[in-house]
Amino acid sequence: MQNSPWKLRCAALCFTLLSITGVQLRPLAEQEKMIQLEAVKKSILDKLGLHKPPVIREKMDKDEMRKMYWLYQEKLMELQRNGSKEDTLERRVHLLTPKLEHSRKKCGMHGSNSHRYSLVFSRTQTIHQQLSVMRAELKLCKEMLTALRSAAANSTSKAMVHIYKVSESKHANGEQEHKLLDSRLVDEDTLTLNVDSAVQQWVSSSEKCLRLELEITFDKPFVGVGSKRIGADATLVLEVETQEHASSKTRRVRSLSDEDCKKSEKKCCRKSLLVSFEQIGWSDWIVHPTTYEMRFCDGSCPHNYKPASMHAQIKYRMHHINGDTPAPCCVPGSYDPMVLMHYNAERKLVFTVFEDMIVRKCHCA
Structure with missing residues (x-):
């Protein structure tokens, strides 16, 4: 009991210190x-x-x-x-696949030696008018190139691939206009066609769809490549690299x-x-x-x-x-x-x- 006052004083002092410091x-x-x-x-x-x-x-x-x-x-x-x-400038790669249809209309000067396909690309949410197109390439799938090389080898002819931009004619006849964008010889495992100008024009416009036409030609008459060999099942990819400002x-x-x-x-x-x-x-x-x-x-x-x-x-x-x-x-x-x-x-x-x-x-x- 003699230590009680001392203990009380210690407790009071500790409480005071805790109160001061919080x-x-x-x-x-x-x-x-x-x-x-x-x-x-x-x-x-x-x-x-x-x-x-x-x-x-x-x-x-x-x-x-x-x-x-x-x-x-x-x-x-x-x-x-x-x-x-x-x-910063943000870059992004967009992969677009087209609606592909075999076309019977004649395009260019190749006549019966050619097979053509209509390609329609639709705008997505990520493709908007503020984008700058740095690169746009149409890539042909391996299966298509294999079929083309095989067909060319069997007929001892050379296969060429051409890509056109299709637009409505400004003339009264209403015929579609075709502008040649790029041509490539089919001689490698991979093949890309440059479509920069057409894609940049499309992206910056308000058009919902981009219309292209793919033409496959042979330097000799050949009837081995058609819609059954390379038709609507063919895989084509439009690879578009864009750039935009990130404020x-x-x-x-x-x-x-x-x-x-x-x-x-x-x-x-x-x-x-x-x-x-x-x-x-x-x-x-x-x-x-x-x-x-x-x-x-x-x-x-x-x-x-x-x-x-x-x-x-x-x-x-x-x-x-x-x-x-x-x-x-x-x-x-x-x-x-x-x-x-x-x-x-x-x-x-x-x-x-x-x-x-x-x-x-x-x-x-």
Whole structure:
């Protein structure tokens, strides 16, 4: 019983210390938030070369403040222009198969020595007018080429393949017009025909379908190749490689949807914490923005998940084999800048650009 007063004093002291530090008096999530906020405050002060927030007794008048806001907006626009110069060019390969029909109409000067096929390609959702066509090739299947080489060998003749663009005639007779795009001799295992001009014109137009005509000719009369040998079952593929601009805004929208952590997400992803400069007591010297969305990367990095490089993949394998090599960590992959308008140590209103303040993308490195 003699130790009771001492125990009471110790308990009171411990409770006082816990109250001051906040340990175990707040939920774990709240403690983590407080730690993150302190890290943000310390980092901003270090970046600005300040040991503590400046004390502001007199602020600018309204005219000077309006001028600074105008300069602030100019700086934001400059950063946006610089970002647009860094827009990436996204390339994509589209594979289109045509509706193929054997045609009896005559095309060109080859007469009975030719066999022709009407090809109709329909526009898909991924083929739109903003695309630039980098390459467009019509590829003939191996079975078709084998049949053509076999037929040519049996008749000691040479087989040629021609591709035409078909369009409605501008004349009163209504006849279709055929423009030769490319011709190739059938002498290899693979054969591609260049149709760049026709596809680019089609993609940039509002036409729903692209109409081509494939003609197979022999230099000697031959009746061994027809719709039964190479007809509607023949496989033709139109391979179109396109390019389009992916703007900074598009990238940011995609980044928000793809990068942000989903509910109960445990793999590497991006988390956010909204920082209010008013709530942390900094609104007297930080003028704009009033809030800052702090984003950080968190989560596990399993095998081949968002690898930053081949080195990250090798690093994971080495860690998996012996455990001596550290496993890849979830870290920022790219950033968006932020402009802070604030009073400096001399109590002058200035703005500072933080190039790596806002995490755009997370990956494993």
